[in-house]
Amino acid sequence: MSILQFNGPQLGQKIRMVLQTLPSDHVILVAESNADTSALSGILADAVHVQKGMGKVNCVGAHQYLTDEERRRTLFLVDCDGEDNQELLAKDALIISENRDLESDMFFRLRSFEEILVRQFAQKDGSLSLFRTAARECHSFVLELATRVGLIRDIANRLGLQTRLEDMCTGKRRKVSVRDLKDIDTYCSSLQTPAFETILSEFRNLLTWTDGDVISVRNSSAANSVKKCRIHNESDCLACKGRRFANGHELVDLGARVLAFKRHGGEGPPAPNFREFEHLLRASVTSDACADWQTVTRIRRFETWGGFTILRTPGALQQNLQSY
Ligand SMILES: [Zn+2]
Known part of the structure; x- marks a missing residue:
């Protein structure tokens, strides 16, 4: 079966089959993508079976397909995607990320990025408050650039404009991203966020938008x-x-780039790459921070409702995350 043919009822049937093979005290967690499941991998209890859901539409379709009893053992986790999700928020066994997606939840809500920067900068002697100021500056830059790029892409999507291009390395089509900005290294080393118009102009060239397309995006953004x-x-x-x-993936990408420039020429170990940085983010999560994470609060509510355990206990959670 190809991914394109995979739909809500088919995903629902697959979940039903898996439920029948699992011990009765085990549950299934369905998340949209590999990035989502890996964001949570360190905090799940052993009796949780993870199933990739192939996108939000399939997850919502499968949620509708299952019976109430099956939903008690199946928790769906979907990305907010910046949409108005009021109707979905009211459903049992369906949780929506607090921010745009689960990766951005991890990046923002848990404030891990600043902590990593402070630890990396503080290798040398100096005032901790100075490092905190520098870390906040990096955080603002990453947030602002990811938001500006995400806003333009979202508007273009809504207007039905082309937002995908061919990746120079893999030859596969993917969404236009922060890494396509030609001066991305300069921005990340100087912490200067490019203007909305600069990003718009670059995307226009990359995606061959017309003058009219550009005006539509600009007007929609102004509104x-x-x-x-x-x-x-x-x-x-x-x-x-x-x-x-x-977008969470872009936040992590930008965070790793900024860190690489901040570490350049410094003493101590080299800056972490993208994957290592992702692991560092998870390792920075404390059980206190998790308690304040709405996504986790909602999972706890599901545990009470369904009578099953999804997350490790706070103590075990902390220990597990520290092992990264
Ligand atoms: Zn506000």
Whole structure:
């Protein structure tokens, strides 16, 4: 069966078959992608079987397909994707990430990035408060750039414009990303976020948008900027826009790049690459931070409702994460 043919009911049937083979006290966690399951891999209890869901639409379709009893043993975890998910939020056994996706949850909510930077910078003698200031500066840059790129891509998607291009290395088609910006290294070393118009112009060339397409994206963004956010009652609120538009994978990518430049020429070990940086993020998660993570709070609620254990206990959780 190809991925394209895989749909909600088929995923539901597969889950049903797996449930029948599992011991009665075991549960299935269905997440959208490998990145989502790996973001959670360190905190799941042993009796949890992980199933990749092939996207949000299939996950929601499979959730509808299953019976109430089957849903008690199947937890679906889907990405927010910056959409209005009010209807989905009300459903049992279906959890939506607090930020745009699970990776960005890990990056933002748990504030791990700043902690990693402080530890990396603090290899040399110096004031900790200075490192904290530098770390906050890096954090703001990463958030702002990922948000700006995510916003343009989201608007283009909504307008039905081309947002995919052929990857120069793999030859496969993928979404346009922060790494396609030609001066990405300069931005990451100087912590200067390129202007909205600069990113728009680069994407226009890469994706062969017309003048009319560019005007549509610009107008839609301007209309979005004047709206006030619900939480802070501010227009153009970076915190809320970041939650909605910043893609977790790009946040991690930018975080690793910034760290590489900050470490360049410094003493101590070399900067971690993308995968090592991802592991560092997970290792920075404390059980206290997890308790404050809405995604985890929602999983705990499901545990109470369904009567099954999904997450390790806080003590075991901390120990497991430290082993990364
Ligand atoms: Zn806000």
